[in-house]
Amino acid sequence: MIPFLDLKGINAQYRAELIEASTRVIDSGWYIQGNECKEFDKEFAEYCGTKYAIGVANGLDALILILRAYKELGIMKDGDEVIVPSNTYIASILAISQNNLVPVLVEPDINTYLIDPSKIEEKITPKTKAILPVHLYGQTCEMDKIEKIAKQYNLKVIEDSAQSHGAYFGDKRSGNLGDASGFSFYPGKNLGALGDSGAVTTNDEELANTIKALGNYGSHKKYENLYKGVNSRLDEMQAAMLRVKLRHLDEEVKKRRDIANYYTKNISNPNIILPIQNSKLNIQNDQNHVWHLFVIRTAKRDELQKYLLDNGIQTLIHYPIPPHKQNAYKEWKNESYPISEQIHDEVLSLPISGVQSLEDTMKIVQVINEF
Numbered sequence: 001m002i003p004f005l006d007l008k009g010i011n012a013q014y015r016a017e018l019i020e021a022s023t024r025v026i027d028s029g030w031y032i033q034g035n036e037c038k039e040f041d042k043e044f045a046e047y048c049g050t051k052y053a054i055g056v057a058n059g060l061d062a063l064i065l066i067l068r069a070y071k072e073l074g075i076m077k078d079g080d081e082v083i084v085p086s087n088t089y090i091a092s093i094l095a096i097s098q099n100n101l102v103p104v105l106v107e108p109d110i111n112t113y114l115i116d117p118s119k120i121e122e123k124i125t126p127k128t129k130a131i132l133p134v135h136l137y138g139q140t141c142e143m144d145k146i147e148k149i150a151k152q153y154n155l156k157v158i159e160d161s162a163q164s165h166g167a168y169f170g171d172k173r174s175g176n177l178g179d180a181s182g183f184s185f186y187p188g189k190n191l192g193a194l195g196d197s198g199a200v201t202t203n204d205e206e207l208a209n210t211i212k213a214l215g216n217y218g219s220h221k222k223y224e225n226l227y228k229g230v231n232s233r234l235d236e237m238q239a240a241m242l243r244v245k246l247r248h249l250d251e252e253v254k255k256r257r258d259i260a261n262y263y264t265k266n267i268s269n270p271n272i273i274l275p276i277q278n279s280k281l282n283i284q285n286d287q288n289h290v291w292h293l294f295v296i297r298t299a300k301r302d303e304l305q306k307y308l309l310d311n312g313i314q315t316l317i318h319y320p321i322p323p324h325k326q327n328a329y330k331e332w333k334n335e336s337y338p339i340s341e342q343i344h345d346e347v348l349s350l351p352i353s354g355v356q357s358l359e360d361t362m363k364i365v366q367v368i369n370e371f
């Protein structure tokens, strides 16, 4: 069986370094907010090109804490609206509702699966305070257009970079394309820890300090509490694992790009629509996609998935149910987002990772071409 993602194999590549790093943590006697976290924050900020990175407990918390910090700073209040794509992973939307803010869904572009900038303006009201673009599947959104709208209406831009570590838009990386960005280091992400963790990146010092305090019981200083905060910290063990994995992230992305290019060149089946890099992005290189997922689309999705499984190829669907059809958001059940619904009915994610062999990639192509 060709697995969708061989996580064990991915981490086995760095086994010696991971063991060395975990031994360092065990022997340090310091397990929360110590040197590993400090160094990771520094190294990750440098990687993204931002002034600050703040390690937190997971990707959802990263997004929650950004919005919460804007509330504490008086920039947002209960009932304000945040624009978000209708086809994202539910966490992007949960972060908004958890803050008593209102998610306003905007349909994606059917070609890129990314929020359609031309549909944002019609959803802006006096209550709109932010746009939350999601660089879904690892491809950066059209940030120039989004930035322009945000400037015009005085909105914050909060990136969901949970799938796009290292992706560029122009000469800047994901995490440095808006006012603040949330990252996830869930084990299956391109930069994955060996447990849960996440980070916020920003160039805004006040925001960074507020988020740091909010994630540590609302405290800037031990036993002094400025806010009714939460406990959402990155721990030393995961920070140490992430420091190892960060050093290899660009290699991982390069291998994913090679597989994506191989798929793109060699899959030819009239039933299947391949992912395209957005020609409208006006980017001459291929750095705007880090291929967290290689997502194809076909009207015969379920049939194809079963056929691939019968042929020893595991695939996944990202995602089977659109957010507005989830029971958690019953209030949206009568709303219609046809592009999003079509995407959720038709997408299928093929195996892709830095440890996938050329042999496996060739087999996948061959089996698909015979569908």
Ligand SMILES: *Cc1c(COP(=O)(O)O)cnc(C)c1O
Pocket: 058, 059, 060, 061, 088, 089, 091, 092, 134, 160, 162, 163, 183, 184, 185, 186, 196, 197, 198
């Ligand atoms: C994974 C993911 C998240 C949530 O990250 P966790 O670390 O699992 O909390 C948020 N948004 C998107 C788009 C994701 O893919």
